[in-house]
Amino acid sequence: xxxxxxxxxxxxxxxxxxxxxxxxxxxxxxxxxxxxxxxxxxxxxxxxxxxxxxxxxxxxxxxxxxxxxxxxxxxxxxxxxxxxxxxxxxxxxxxxxxxxxxxxxxxxxxxxxxxxxxxxxxxxxxxxxxxxxxxxxxxxxxxxxxxxxxxxxxxxxxxxxxxxxxxxxxxxxxxxxxxxxxxxxxxxxxxxxxxxxxxxxxxxxxxxxxxxxxxxxxxxxxxxxxxxxxxxxxxxxxxxxxxxxxxxxxxxxxxxxxxxxxxxxxxxxxxxxxxxxxx
Amino acid sequence: xxxxxxxxxxxxxxxxxxxxxxxxxxxxxxxxxxxxxxxxxxxxxxxxxxxxxxxxxxxxxxxxxxxxxxxxxxxxxxxxxxxxxxxxxxxxxxxxxxxxxxxxxxxxxxxxxxxxxxxxxxxxxxxxxxxxxxxxxxxxxxxxxxxxxxxxxxxxxxxxxxxxxxxxxxxxxxxxxxxxxxxxxxxxxxxxxxxxxxxxxxxxxxxxxxxxxxxxxxxxxxxxxxxxxxxxxxxxxxxxxxxxxxxxxxxxxxxx
Numbered sequence: 001x002x003x004x005x006x007x008x009x010x011x012x013x014x015x016x017x018x019x020x021x022x023x024x025x026x027x028x029x030x031x032x033x034x035x036x037x038x039x040x041x042x043x044x045x046x047x048x049x050x051x052x053x054x055x056x057x058x059x060x061x062x063x064x065x066x067x068x069x070x071x072x073x074x075x076x077x078x079x080x081x082x083x084x085x086x087x088x089x090x091x092x093x094x095x096x097x098x099x100x101x102x103x104x105x106x107x108x109x110x111x112x113x114x115x116x117x118x119x120x121x122x123x124x125x126x127x128x129x130x131x132x133x134x135x136x137x138x139x140x141x142x143x144x145x146x147x148x149x150x151x152x153x154x155x156x157x158x159x160x161x162x163x164x165x166x167x168x169x170x171x172x173x174x175x176x177x178x179x180x181x182x183x184x185x186x187x188x189x190x191x192x193x194x195x196x197x198x199x200x201x202x203x204x205x206x207x208x209x210x211x212x213x214x215x216x217x218x219x220x221x222x223x224x225x226x227x228x229x230x231x232x233x234x235x236x237x238x239x240x241x242x243x244x245x246x247x248x249x250x251x252x253x254x255x256x257x258x259x260x261x262x263x264x265x266x267x268x269x270x271x272x273x274x275x276x277x278x279x
Numbered sequence: 280x281x282x283x284x285x286x287x288x289x290x291x292x293x294x295x296x297x298x299x300x301x302x303x304x305x306x307x308x309x310x311x312x313x314x315x316x317x318x319x320x321x322x323x324x325x326x327x328x329x330x331x332x333x334x335x336x337x338x339x340x341x342x343x344x345x346x347x348x349x350x351x352x353x354x355x356x357x358x359x360x361x362x363x364x365x366x367x368x369x370x371x372x373x374x375x376x377x378x379x380x381x382x383x384x385x386x387x388x389x390x391x392x393x394x395x396x397x398x399x400x401x402x403x404x405x406x407x408x409x410x411x412x413x414x415x416x417x418x419x420x421x422x423x424x425x426x427x428x429x430x431x432x433x434x435x436x437x438x439x440x441x442x443x444x445x446x447x448x449x450x451x452x453x454x455x456x457x458x459x460x461x462x463x464x465x466x467x468x469x470x471x472x473x474x475x476x477x478x479x480x481x482x483x484x485x486x487x488x489x490x491x492x493x494x495x496x497x498x499x500x501x502x503x504x505x506x507x508x509x510x511x512x513x514x515x516x517x518x519x520x521x522x523x524x525x526x527x528x529x530x531x532x533x534x535x
Binding site: 173181183185186 | 331333351352353355356357359361363365367376377379380381428
């Protein structure tokens with residue numbers, strides 16, 4: 001009679017121990033998690049270094065030390081900043097143009113049922129098109145310089161922002177609109193005080209998801225035809241069989257993408273305090 | 280003066296057609312309080328929507344101060360069952376919204392909003408967002424918002440249903456006090472017969488869907504009324520019984 005009970009106790013004790021352990025790992029503080037994350041990253045770098053030393057020809061995968069050396073060289077002679085600036089500038093400009101057009105278009109069609117029905121099939125057809133296929137045309141129209149990259153980024157951004165803004169405007173609670181209409185609100189006031197704030201979280205989803213696409217558009221544009229920018233660096237390194245250069249350029253691109261994401265996240269949190277408060 | 284002339288309202292089409300309101304004739308005198316009562320879902324809210332100009336009647340017409348209502352009626356303040364607060368605005372900015380729309384300065388509208396916040400007992404919640412308030416508190420915010428811009432007519436759709444008994448009495452008191460000062464016309468939809476008789480000059484009983492006027496009863500209780508005591512008077516009791524007899528028929532039929 002006693003034995004099974006004892007077994008049960010030890011089992012449940014083991015379970016409890018296990019539960020506690022997994023809880024302590026999952027509950028690690030943000031600072032502690034940052035340490036884990038850094039250690040994990042370092043581990044990957046060590047593995048990479050080891051692999052290039054003993055397993056795979058560094059011609060294909062280069063090595064962390066070589067990539068770091070390249071980054072240091074580019075930074076110290078200052079040559080990298082021209083490329084970073086070209087890419088970042090085109091990304092922001094393209095994003096800004098696409099975002100403004102997308103938001104304005106989305107709101108306009110969102111509040112005018114006639115035009116939204118009229119244009120609906122054309123918008124979806126154009127949206128289904130892989131926009132990067134427009135790159136050759138855009139380069140033809142806007143030249144080899146920065147304008148064609150800006151245009152490609154803007155084209156990628158505009159649809160994502162448009163579709164989200166449009167849905168956001170259509171989702172606005174009609175009762176809220178009726179409520180302020182009874183309070184003598186003018187059309188512009190309804191737009192500014194009800195429709196826009198209500199659609200804001202949708203608009204942000206569009207902006208957030210389209211910012212990486214702005215970067216993609218610019219990089220693709222640079223890879224196709226350019227003499228500046230990080231996309232051009234990757235493309236040149238590849239054609240020169242310079243894997244360290246390609247990895248170094250990719251590292252910079254990844255850092256820029258991460259910074260862009262943080263930027264959008266922070267601005268969304270600022271604007272949507274009312275949502276954060278009750279989370 | 281609000282006149283409903285031969286109002287009928289049908290929703291949907293084909294097999295989904297539902298008649299919500301059928302041949303309702305009702306004249307509501309200025310500065311009076313009229314309670315509309317009847318089984319839930321009988322179309323009382325539809326009537327309020329038509330007075331507010333948000334719905335158009337299928338047949339008949341709504342006259343407001345001698346003019347036919349064809350668009351949103353901005354003379355009315357409408358407190359719907361849903362509180363319709365803007366979730367991205369704090370309590371005080373929600374309440375001050377009507378004045379913001381008319382271009383009142385920030386200081387002036389905040390001062391007025393604060394006074395009302397105190398009257399509806401929400402001091403200390405000025406900067407909270409609606410999502411962090413209880414249902415009853417949100418109702419009070421939306422009541423305060425409506426009272427702030429002093430519409431000539433108040434349409435109230437079960438405004439106090441979510442409140443506890445004590446608070447409801449306090450709100451009844453507040454409403455009657457403001458009405459004495461401002462003399463609005465008040466149309467009140469409710470399920471609560473005691474509430475209806477306590478507040479109203481006149482109680483209109485509706486049949487179950489489609490809504491028709493089943494009974495139109497004047498409430499001859501003297502004013503000012505003490506919202507806590509008036510229900511214990513003989514006169515109240517008699518009025519209550521005569522309306523309840525008719526109202527019960529509607530509920531009885533519903534049960535069968």
